[in-house]
Amino acid sequence: MSSLPTIATVIGSGTMGPGIAATLARAGATVRLYDISPDAIARAEAAYDVVRGVLESVDSPSAPGGSVSFGTDLDAALADTELIIEAVPEKLELKQKVFADLEARIGDDVIIATNTSGIPITTMAESMTVPARLIGMHWSNPPHLIPMIEVIPGEKTSSELVDQLIEIVKAFNYVPVLEKEIPGFVENRVLYAILRECMALLEEGIVTPEGLDACVKWGIGYKLSVVGPTRLLDMAGLDIYQAVSGYLNKDLDASTDTPQFIKDKIAAGQLGFKTNGGMYEYGDGDVDAKRKEIITGLIAARKTLASIPNV
Ligand SMILES: NC(=O)c1ccc[n+]([C@@H]2O[C@H](COP(=O)([O-])OP(=O)(O)OC[C@H]3O[C@@H](n4cnc5c(N)ncnc54)[C@H](O)[C@@H]3O)[C@@H](O)[C@H]2O)c1
Numbered sequence: 001m002s003s004l005p006t007i008a009t010v011i012g013s014g015t016m017g018p019g020i021a022a023t024l025a026r027a028g029a030t031v032r033l034y035d036i037s038p039d040a041i042a043r044a045e046a047a048y049d050v051v052r053g054v055l056e057s058v059d060s061p062s063a064p065g066g067s068v069s070f071g072t073d074l075d076a077a078l079a080d081t082e083l084i085i086e087a088v089p090e091k092l093e094l095k096q097k098v099f100a101d102l103e104a105r106i107g108d109d110v111i112i113a114t115n116t117s118g119i120p121i122t123t124m125a126e127s128m129t130v131p132a133r134l135i136g137m138h139w140s141n142p143p144h145l146i147p148m149i150e151v152i153p154g155e156k157t158s159s160e161l162v163d164q165l166i167e168i169v170k171a172f173n174y175v176p177v178l179e180k181e182i183p184g185f186v187e188n189r190v191l192y193a194i195l196r197e198c199m200a201l202l203e204e205g206i207v208t209p210e211g212l213d214a215c216v217k218w219g220i221g222y223k224l225s226v227v228g229p230t231r232l233l234d235m236a237g238l239d240i241y242q243a244v245s246g247y248l249n250k251d252l253d254a255s256t257d258t259p260q261f262i263k264d265k266i267a268a269g270q271l272g273f274k275t276n277g278g279m280y281e282y283g284d285g286d287v288d289a290k291r292k293e294i295i296t297g298l299i300a301a302r303k304t305l306a307s308i309p310n311v
């Protein structure tokens with residue numbers, strides 16, 4: 001295989017599948033997007049049209065020959081494929097069942113990359129016949145706009161595959177970040193540390209949701225989009241970090257479970273955009289409007305970040 005696979009298959013066409021498929025297709029791959037649910041495929045076809053429009057407005061070159069086809073026929077989706085990207089729900093048993101189903105239908109040389117948010121690759125590979133072909137390929141949401149992918153080998157992943165996946169990621173102009181295996185990987189460990197403290201601050205009534213979003217967006221997000229946490233410490237001074245972390249770290253939230261108020265919202269059917277209510281409430285048309293605002297903002301920020309030095 002040259003760097004980019006000629007044919008790739010994405011398994012699971014929910015939130016992540018269409019953007020992943022579109023990104024590979026834009027780089028020139030023939031992509032087959034498969035889902036077990038015909039309804040999910042219908043939604044994915046509509047989502048793909050939107051994603052394609054978004055990619056047109058991002059400053060990245062479109063290679064000729066790429067395409068995405070959609071379907072619920074697994075054998076058709078797998079014919080002659082070189083790379084499979086699994087993006088089914090975050091349940092270990094389901095992913096292991098999907099891998100067993102895939103391995104019964106493909107040759108030993110086909111790569112299986114999993115978009116798990118953080119289940120250890122070694123655990124997922126335990127039931128596989130060829131564990132050397134499984135590797136973590138963690139995209140961030142929305143996958144067609146966040147140009148970074150975590151590459152996570154498990155204990156049995158072949159070292160050739162690690163090099164190969166890094167080249168594949170570079171071939172569609174994304175930044176690969178190679179990591180050692182740890183639950184949650186790096187991005188979600190950092191994100192979930194932030195979210196744990198944020199949810200505790202809300203639960204204790206220290207700040208409103210609007211205030212929290214403004215504080216984190218401008219005070220932390222804006223800054224960290226330009227300067228990473230390591231360089232930020234140089235900018236602030238390691239002595240300051242010592243002075244503050246010495247009294248603050250022991251005061252930060254250390255709970256090990258999901259906060260009760262989030263569990264209550266889920267029990268009441270409040271999941272966020274997908275149910276028109278979650279942390280905020282949304283009236284008719286509000287979710288579509290918010291999605292558009294977020295995508296517009298991400299496109300503008302990505303263009304700006306691409307045009308300034310990488311500090
Ligand atoms: N949503 C995010 O922000 C995000 C970001 C990065 C990684 N991830 C990870 O990516 C994976 C997918 O997440 P998502 O948010 O797209 O999930 P989702 O629930 O939106 O979509 C999953 C899709 O998989 C399909 N599916 C279920 N069983 C299947 C099977 N046996 N074969 C084929 N398709 C099947 C479902 O019909 C659904 O369309 C998860 O592991 C998740 O943790 C999610």
Ligand SMILES: Cc1ncc(C=O)c(C(=O)O)c1O
Pocket residue numbers: 116117139140141142188
């Ligand atoms: C809340 C949350 N959890 C997991 C992920 C990715 O695995 C994301 C994301 O990519 O944005 C997220 O927001």
